[in-house]
Amino acid sequence: MGNFDLLMHGFAIAITPMHLMLMVGGVLMGLVVGVLPGLGAPNGVSLLIPLTFALDPTSAIILLSSMYWGALFGGSTTSILFNIPGEPSSVATTFDGYPMARSGQSTRALTLAFMSAGIGALIGVVVITLLAGWASKFAMRFGAPEYFAVYFLAFAAFIGMGSAAPMKTLVSLTTGLLLASVGMDTVTGEIRLTFGLNELLSGISFLVVVIGLFGIGELLSTVQEGLRFRGVASKIDLRDVLKTMAELPRYWATTIRSGLVGIWMGITPGGPTAASFMSYGIARQASRKGEPFGTGRPEGIVAPETADHSAGSCAMLPMLALGVPSSATAAVMMGGLMIWGLTPGPMLFATKPDFVWGLIASMYVSNLIGVILVLATVPMFAALLRIPFTIIGPMIVVICFVGGYTVSNSSFDLWLVLVFGLVGYLFTKLNYPLAPLVLAMVLGHKAENAFHQSMILSDGSLAIFFSNTLVASIMAIGIALLVLPKTLQLGSRLRRRVPVE
């Protein structure tokens, strides 16, 4: 049980007064970010990264990941109380959460959501604990071609498995790759794609892009909708909390099923949003007779929340072990890791066990803290949404721009935030997915380097990507993920003779 010893060692690192404080602080900040429109997990984490430069990497990642859990909890809170998903991944929670809250059972709805979220996260962390050692050993066998194949797999999975039109995903992905290649090329040392602009010499920071895309972009959508909050009373009654907890074991089948969906979508680059929708859909299909979904069915809350959180925590595994994040937030955190001077990938487990296992242990603790804190503070955070948008909106704008500025103290970045805000708004409105763009920006250099090195190894022959069983099977899975899902869909559509949309 090497993993178990390492985990215990991790707990020793995670449970110090300083780290517990960071967890509480991170979860609270995450709740604010999750509750407020325009601030979500990816750009909340981006905004925080410049402030973590003073911390050591272990403390920094504990702070960031705690913020992520907080944001996930916060997102569910607004979904249930206001019918406004604070996070894209909590959209599915609104379907049954809001109706249940409206019918006067808001405590029950919130408790169901938070408890299944906590259980989901726990399932995810247990999976990480069990697989971490194995995954890193597996990844030790990787050379440049294998790495490129893994990046290819990640990109392919986004295109094939994403809910958006494949060509739109491809546009988003390649745009990210191009943005990543601006500035100094690390392999050849040449200056690329700056078009004579000195500001672009050091490249475009993905943090600035994330803040623009997710922060300003989401705010613009909110403004367009003309924000009307129709909140439900949000007092938490402890007796109802306990009663709901006693009710939880009844949904064991839904919980297990959703946990599995979450694990799968978290490890492959499906991400929490896809996981929550998929899990909701499966729960609806599998449900026995009763009141229909969409009217406040408890399973309709348990399913998306469990999947959302187990996917969210499982997304950390490929990020740490392979250096391939499977959600936008994980991508941002990985970018943070690189800024702190750590290289995500199998070597991280060998060289920085304190960091890896401290993080994994902290995930157990901070999720527990998260469930307790969120139950205790829901009324307070729900009150944030009662602040008129004409005040809170501009404040969020200022926070986003200031956050963009602090990344590298450059006023050019302010304009970039503005431009990417518009891009984010347009892309969201037109169903271009944003996560692939972020992923490609973070992975762009690594993918290009891996490709470059493989090409040098093989003297320019693409056959190197099929030269041994390991790399060939990764490539084969990648190609299958790229081609199969949409082909199958098309096939079944043709069979049913439904016109293609």
Add this chain to the structure above:
Amino acid sequence: MTVRRFHAEIGTAIATGALGVAAIIGASELGYGWEGHGPQAGYFPFYVGLILIGASLWNLVGAVLRHREAMARVRAALEIEEPFLQREHLGRIGTFLAAMAGFVIGTVTLGVYVSSLAYIAWSAWRQGGYRLWVALAIGAGFSVVQYVIFEVIFRIPLLKGPIEPLLGIY
């Protein structure tokens, strides 16, 4: 004026395609072929740019086809093509964007503290319907909190303009 989804789709596809073209031009200046020991610096961006152009064209054609279909349905008086931005939305977005751009220009010239005070106060006053002094107080309060968090606690200097030195803040 109403912006139709069709216009937005076409505009976006053209813009992403143009980005691809720009990448190809930039990459071909660097060389996208092979040197003795491997691909040249422009190799990767060149081919990524090509893929981007292809995908943008696909989206462009797709949007045109969908538009035709929708127009056919409009002619058959079945339904109206989905609007992308109604006039009312456009006005709201326009005001918000203009204020935001004003804030950025203000930040670059006057510094972030003065600019955010003005921006938040303006929004609360003109759009929120607060009295002017209340709005100014909200803005000032925000700027002070911002100053304390960034400059005092985290020691990260933000952009300052000509006014802060007059108050003795550097």
